[in-house]
Amino acid sequence: CTHYLFIVVVAVNSTLLTINAGDYIFYTDWAWTSFVVFSISQTLMLTVGACYYLTFTGVPGTATYYALIMTVYTWIAKGAWFALGYPYDFIVTPVWLPSAMLLDLAYWATKKNKHSLILFGGVLVGMSLPLFNMVSLITVADPLETAFKYPRPTLPPYMTPIEPQEGKFYNSPVALGAGAGAVLACTFAALGCKLTTW
Secondary structure, three states: OHHHHHHHHHHHHHHHHHOOOOHHHOOHHHHHHHHHHHHHHHHHHHHHHHHHHHHHHOOOOHHHHHHHHHHHHHHHHHHHHHHOOOOOOOOOOOOHHHHHHHHHHHHHHOOOOHHHHHHHHHHHHHHHHHHHHHHHHHHOOOHHHHHHHOOOOOOOHHHOOOOOOOOOHHHOHHHHHHHHHHHHHHHHHHHHHHHHHO
């Protein structure tokens, strides 16, 4: 019972931490920077919970099920915000599902090898989620139109963005998010696996 309760708690907290992942559309000045940060946060929250669930049940497919739980929770929460007048057409597409499928695939293809799950699964999730997140971003409403429709408060002086320079990482948010995510996701995959042996 404690294990199943833990899964629910982790799923809820994962959802709370990733639920604003689409809101970088609002902050058009900070879009790329926010995209990287939010992509990494989604990657890590998905990885730790899905690996815990996967190694706890030992059944390939439960990582995808975990991602589905996160997706449904997010739809419910964003639906509530929509009722309050919040723009519902930000990012509500299930960006976690394909990455979770890759996690399941890594576990299944290596005959439930936990170390392969940590290494291969972590890298696959870390590298794929920023890509899926960008595909999702491209399919939603125009950022500027949304920003003008729902105006944000004026940024204080210390938050005034500095325009990114040519040739820097800022010009490739998917690559930066994928690189950082691939490294960090392995650590979080190991943490998720470790939680089943506490």
